[in-house]
Amino acid sequence: QRDRLMHAIGYVIDQLDTPGEVLPLLAQLGRDHRKYGVTDDHYNAVADALVAALANLTGTELWTDETERAWRDAIALIVATMTDAANAEQGPPTWVGTVINHHRVLDDLAIVRLQLDQTMPYVPGQYVSVQVPTRPRMWRYLSFATPPHPDRIVEFHVRRVSGGWVSSAITTDTRIGDTWLIGSPLGGLGVSRRPGRRRLMIAEGTGIAPLRAQLLDMARLDDTPRTHVFVGGTYPCDLYDLDVLWGLSRTCPWLTVVPVIENSDNP
Ligand SMILES: Cc1cc2nc3c(=O)[nH]c(=O)nc-3n(C[C@H](O)[C@H](O)[C@H](O)COP(=O)(O)OP(=O)(O)OC[C@H]3O[C@@H](n4cnc5c(N)ncnc54)[C@H](O)[C@@H]3O)c2cc1C
Structure with a gap:
């Protein structure tokens, strides 16, 4: 967790030259952090602890007043962006999803459907x-x-990762009626809405999920540009969702789906 926190802070500091990209991500993260029950006080305590740790590790020679000011400014920006977004959010900190379907399509892959308690x-x-x-x-x-x-x-x-705590629990132990807690939506992956642009999508394994969501959404629109989807796997069975994609391509003339496999026979 410490590595992840430092990695995330380092990433944000590196990206501060282009705040237009990184600040919206921080705002999403702030909204998502509500699920932990964190308050503004927690953020301020972490900020103080972080500056103290940085000063301690950097040593007195390199840790000048200017360095401290720069770090405090950067951390204050991160904290303000996250807390402002969290405090402005009207929606719940978490949603409750009830499992209504669990389909183990492969030994190590399950499709899970849930009904959320709120939109x-x-x-x-x-x-x-x-x-x-x-x-x-x-x-x-x-x-x-x-x-x-x-x-x-x-x-x-969900694909089971070998030795993975949560993915193995989801693929093997999920039962209808289970309730999951779900945080705020995150991420900015999306298709270009510019007219006339052709689209290329490439996915492997469960990486098809976010692209599939966009394809199903695009199928509801009238004017959709040509879209090519390459969906890959090691074996034919890895293309577990191909029927749905082909079904979609039969009703959507703008869509071409190309399966790509490394071996023609299943193991
Ligand atoms: C933005 C985003 C979206 C994601 N969407 C999906 C999704 O739709 N479906 C899905 O199945 N997963 C998805 N993941 C991955 C998922 O969040 C978990 O990381 C994954 O299920 C493993 O969790 P775990 O608790 O089973 O493994 P952990 O207990 O966290 O890890 C166990 C071991 O497996 C390694 N490991 C973790 N993930 C992987 C991996 N993907 N490949 C190889 N080794 C790994 C770890 O380094 C560790 O050594 C997504 C991840 C991100 C960041």
């Missing part, structure tokens, strides 16, 4: 952090595989 304003291509009942406090990110649905039904495609 979640997300756009296709985004992802959320989820907490499942058998793995408390282990939040993991999953991409929506479907666009927003009027009955608040969402779908996730």
Whole structure:
């Protein structure tokens, strides 16, 4: 967790030259952090601790007043962006999703459908952090595989990672009626809306999920540009969602789906 925090802070500091890109991400993160129950006081305490740790590790020779001011300014910007976004948010800190379907399409891959307790304003291509009942406090990110649905039904495609805590619990132990906690939508993956632009999408494994959500959304529009989708896997069985994609391409003349595999036979 420490490595991740330092990596994230380093990334943000590196990106501050282009605040237009990084500040919206921080705002999303602030909204998402509401799920931990953090308050402004927690942020301020972390900021003070971080500056103290940096000063301690840097040593008195290099840690000048100017360095401290620069760090304090950068951290204050991060804190303000996250807390402002969190405080301005009207929606709930978490949504409750009830599992209504769990389909193990491969030994190591499950498609899970949940019904949310409230409408979640997300756009296709985004992802959320989820907490499942058998793995408390282990939040993991999953991409929506479907666009927003009027009955608040969402779908996730989860592949079991060897030795993974949460992915193995989801693929093997999920039961209908389980309730998951789901954080605020995150991410900015999306298709260009510029007219006349052709689109190319390339996905492997469950990486198809966020693209599929966008394709299903695009299928609802009248004027959609030509779109090529390459969907890849090691074996034919890895293309677990090909029927849906081909079905879509049969009704959407703008869509071409090309399967790509490394071996022609299943193991
Ligand atoms: C933006 C985003 C969207 C995501 N969307 C999805 C999705 O739609 N479906 C999905 O199945 N997963 C998705 N993931 C990955 C998911 O969040 C988890 O990281 C993954 O399920 C592993 O969690 P775990 O608890 O099982 O593994 P952990 O217990 O966290 O990790 C166990 C071990 O596996 C390694 N590991 C973790 N992830 C992977 C990986 N992907 N490949 C190889 N080794 C790994 C770890 O380094 C560690 O050594 C997404 C991740 C991100 C960042």
